Amino acid sequence: MRRTDGGWTRRRLIGSGAGVLAAAAVPLGAQSTPASRERAAPAADLTGRVARYMAAARQQALPPDVVREAKHRILDTIAAMISGARLKPGEMAIRFARTQGGTPDASILTTNIRTSAINAALVNAMFAHADETDDFEPVTKAHPGCSAVPAALAVGEQENASGQELIRAVVLGYDLGCRWLQALGPNHVRATHRSAEGVSATICAAAAAASMAQLDEKGMRYAFSYAVQQVSGVWSWERDLEHVEKAFDFAGMGARNGVTAALMAQAGFSGVPDVLEGEHNGLEAHSTQPRPEEMAAGLGRRFYITETAIKTFSVGYPIQSALDALLTLRREHNLTPATVDRVVVRLPEDGAGIVNDSAMPDVNLQYLIAVALIDGTVSFDASHSFDRMKEQQVLAVKQRVQLVGDRALMDPAAPRSANVDVHLRDGRMLTHFTRFAPGTKENPLDTAGVAAKASSLIAPVLGAQRSQQIIEEVNGLDELASVRLLVRLLVA
Secondary structure (H helix, E strand, C coil): CCCCCCCCCCCCCCCCHHHHHHHHHCCCCCCCCHHHHHCCCCCCCHHHHHHHHHHHHHHCCCCHHHHHHHHHHHHHHHHHHHHHCCCHHHHHHHHHHHCCCCCCCEECCCCCCEECHHHHHHHHHHHHCCCCCCCECCCCCCCCHHHHHHHHHHHHHHHCCCHHHHHHHHHHHHHHHHHHHHHHCHHHHHHCCECHHHHHHHHHHHHHHHHHCCCCHHHHHHHHHHHHHHCCCEHHHHHCCCCHHHHHHHHHHHHHHHHHHHHHHHCCCCCCCCCCCCCCCHHHHHCCCCCHHHHCCCCCCCCHHHCCECCCCCCCHHHHHHHHHHHHHHHHHCCCCCCEEEEEEEEEHHHHHHHCCCCCHHHCHHHHHHHHHHHCCCCCCHHHCHHHHCCHHHHHHHCCEEEEEEHHHCECCECCCEEEEEEECCCCEEEEEECCCCCECCECCCHHHHHHHHHHHHHHHHCHHHHHHHHHHHHCHHHCCCHHHHHHHHCC
16 A cells, blocks of 8 residues: 655645646756856755656656666666675674564565565665675765665565566666765765765665655655755775675665655655755755755756666776776786786776775775786675685785876776786786776676676575576566565565
8 A cells, every 4th residue: 555645834835736747747957057056056946846856757757778777777786685695794784683673564685584664775775785796876976776776675565566666766766866966066075074875875765765655745855854864974984894884884874764764754754845955954064065956957867877887896896997907908918927027006096095905805906906817807705705815825916916096097087997007027018998897887788797797696695596587577677567576586
């Protein structure tokens, strides 16, 4: 049964059912200009325009390429959740869930646990970022999938939503979460000790969950306000040694907060209807350099779900291009540890600081380059193996890998490029520059490529046959009558 949200309260709100229909017919942002988006003050009723779009997006037919890319991201995130359930953050989240109880509205993947949608979203999202497998938006640094997909799945299962509704909800989550960072200024967020990933996750999840909860305009206003109140994220996650708190910071916290916001609005909670404008508004509270109109710019025309990067390796995103460059040289020149004297990797300065000899194997560039040179690939197991980090051969090769943070590579058009110089023992030097790693929008994976990655993550946990069933179900998601039919393939 679908529930509706409560009535208007406190102040007159702009917009009506006619406004929702108008928003569906005319994409938001069509009237905005680059100049208007630079103004510090938003045009009238920014919250209302965003809320009307959110409500209308439930019935909005999406372009075929957007639907295809949404299926790719949903499958990629499901694979991350299933594989992450067997890593330490996932195992700890499962133990936590077993102590919480909760109305059995939604499922925790790979287990027989049913709990509240809020708890399920928290745990499944921690699975999704238990390692470095989930997708990433290079400009804002958001990780939209690991919060939006678990939130949409949890509320979708509770509400018995369709596969098409799941697609539209996830697309909306990506759109609002990335625009939130654009409106705050992603570089400003990171410069003030906050995690862009955490700061966006609650908005990603709230938008996706609110869509699945079938909120109307006023419900969307309230859900957005409750979400903004919960936005958080501190860049201290870099000091997490085991990726456990990081899984919460990037994904679990945001999914929990976003689903809470949506379900409170669905239950009739009233709140602030115009959180994006007026005194003490959410944008000014979170940024000293807000660009409010970025929240509405291009809604209905630009879809961020087509712009995120799907990782080909389960490692930190700054390392993706470096691995691609090194492995390209290895294939082309039959490189081995015996023929290589040293490897110099140049990364954009901001990325280099994140992956420089980290304690975690999946964000340690020197370790992963060493493994790639030895093995000719970087497997899921190797990227998470603390034992492999201690092997004598790996340590010996790792000592020959130098990382350089290069300010000249900090190009907004290619924020995660890499240049690799391989110095051979015979005196020659080989160079390869990867501007865009495989899986980026400029160098995308096709449906078969996404399926191959998903199968490699799902099959070891749920088996090859179930893995294929899941892939087929997601590829046909727009024809699926109920999300529950998909979820039954994802649980024990």
